[in-house]
Amino acid sequence: MSIKAINPVNGKLIKVYKEDNEQLVIRKIEQTHKAWLKWRETTLTERAALLRSLAVNLKSRKNELAVLMAKEMGKPLKDGVAEIEKCASVCEYYADNGANFLADKTIKTDASKSYVSFQPIGVVLAIMPWNFPFWQVFRFLAPGLMAGNCGLLKHASNVPGCALVIEDLVKAAGFPPHVFQTLMIGSKAVAKVIAHPHVKAVTLTGSTEAGIKVAQQAGSLIKKTVLELGGSDPYLILADADLEKAAQACVNSRLINNGQSCVAAKRFILVKSIEKEFIRLFKEKMLQKKMGDPFEADTDLGPMARADLRDELHGQVLANIQAGAKCILGGTIPAIKGAHAFYNPTILTGIKKSMPAYHEEMFGPVALIISARDTDHAISIANDTSFGLGAAVFTKNNALGQEIARTKLQAGCCFVNSLVKSDPRLPFGGVNQSGYGRELSEFGIHEFVNIKTVYIA
Structure with missing residues (x-):
């Protein structure tokens, strides 16, 4: 099986990519889980430094990445450059604020000490769309890695080049191997990924119909989902x-x-x-x-x-x-x-x-x-x-x-008196058929952590 990138300007084939078979997908999931066992032990300072390095890489390659978006999904170059700059900003935002968002919060009770701790949950699967092929991924990736989670990306099939270069960007920034990997699969293979015991949660940006399917699959296994779906x-x-x-x-x-x-x-x-x-x-x-x-x-x-x-x-x-x-x-x-x-x-x-x-x-x-x-x-x-x-x-x-x-x-x-837009500092998400959960801001980083009560008598 293969995944094809087609230029929407002229309909010409850009490149054919080999689809991951089931064995390779399982191997990637296991690799990412093993990476998480070590990544969760890193300090917030270490994670923040790597996110800043990732932001630098994004800025230095913004023109090249904008060209890739223009080829694969038709985004005008100036809009592509702005998208990459926004991805860098979300990395910097969580590098600057993540430690505060994840700090233990003391709660006064009848205990000698009681507090809330925010602990990573493991491997999160991201199912992302083609319309903002970098930004949609980075608004999950930046808070996820800062929180100590690891990520698997199932990107839209018409932007495979974007999917692979995001993985390369993470590696080039100095993150440990396999903390973030791309799965080159079609939609039919997603259910088995969700069902894998090492995958602890799913975030999806896409159509309401896709959200319903993913929510049903994850819900049947008691796995958390965040859904950012359609809108009118x-x-x-x-x-x-x-x-x-x-x-x-x-x-x-x-x-x-x-x-x-x-x-x-x-x-x-x-x-x-x-x-x-x-x-x-x-x-x-x-x-x-x-x-x-x-x-x-x-x-x-x-x-x-x-x-x-x-x-x-x-x-x-x-x-x-x-x-x-x-x-x-x-x-x-x-x-x-x-x-x-x-x-x-x-x-x-x-x-x-x-x-x-x-x-x-x-x-x-x-x-x-x-x-x-x-x-x-x-x-x-x-x-x-x-x-x-x-x-x-x-x-x-x-x-x-x-x-x-x-x-x-x-x-x-x-x-x-303004058009609606996303901002790393503000929570983003919808209600009703537009989904549930929030991305970005302090609310977004708390979506995929164990909000743990610690009570000491």
Whole structure:
């Protein structure tokens, strides 16, 4: 069996990789477990030093790694460089703060001494997607290694080069052999990895459907999971919003990573009084974004990661037009000679609850416009979803915006007058069909540790 990397710009084969057979997978799991038996004994100072070395390596190779992402999944080079810099920052963040996050916490009880200790649990399997092929891995890898765990990576099959170079980066930073390894396997082989007794937990970023399968498999074995799944993030534009700034933030969020981000803006809920003007500005700014070769410096929007994903998105667009949505921009596959997986930026207006787009995630450069009578109605529409990853509200009334974000919107990450984004200093994750558990910050490093009570009479 083999894994193929295909260039989404032109559809040409980049490289064929040999898939790991079952015996090799078992050997890697056992190697990583043995590495953990020693790695858990290292000091926090030693772990932090290695993470800082990893950050240095990432920064020194950022241009090379951005090229690899552009080849395998179509990310524009400038976005790829920014992604690698963010990976370096999360390594530095946990190097700087991990010891404090993992320090024993004294609790006063009737004991002579009682405290909470945070101990590593062992080997954690990470099942990661292609859309941010480095960042998604590093936001698990950095806190995991700092906590004293070891990692196995099952990456998306269309970014095998990225998967292998992450393992190389960890080795080059000076980490002991096998503390982090890549499994070159397809999705059908995952269940046996989860079932292996040396694998203690699983973290997955991906579709809700994939999350359900992994949660069922791990749950049947009483193994913990953290799931960061799909989203259909609502952006509420209230009557008093700064429409110029709101439109720019909304376009940037909708088209980030070629429109392929779980936490990108997808549903734009407009209070009726500003609907016409916002749509004008939104369309105008959408047209200013340049689609083209991700290797060109001024490209804002590259191809989607695979042609089948582009075709699936186009099918969703056509189904909603047939259901009554109005397409005011795009809705077509560009006629570019030699182009493979591109899709024109698209705006659908008049989205109603009876239409598929009202309920589905549109994973690509397609914006959905929904009209609301007023602020309360906009909040109601925002929460009328099975997802709950991110949400944003735009208003000049910061107190109102904060109240809506804090208590009204049912999502894990709520922003006011800004696009939703992840930050190493803040917890990241969702509710409902968008998953559970948190990555990043102090909350993220505590997801995969034994939070141990120690009581001394």
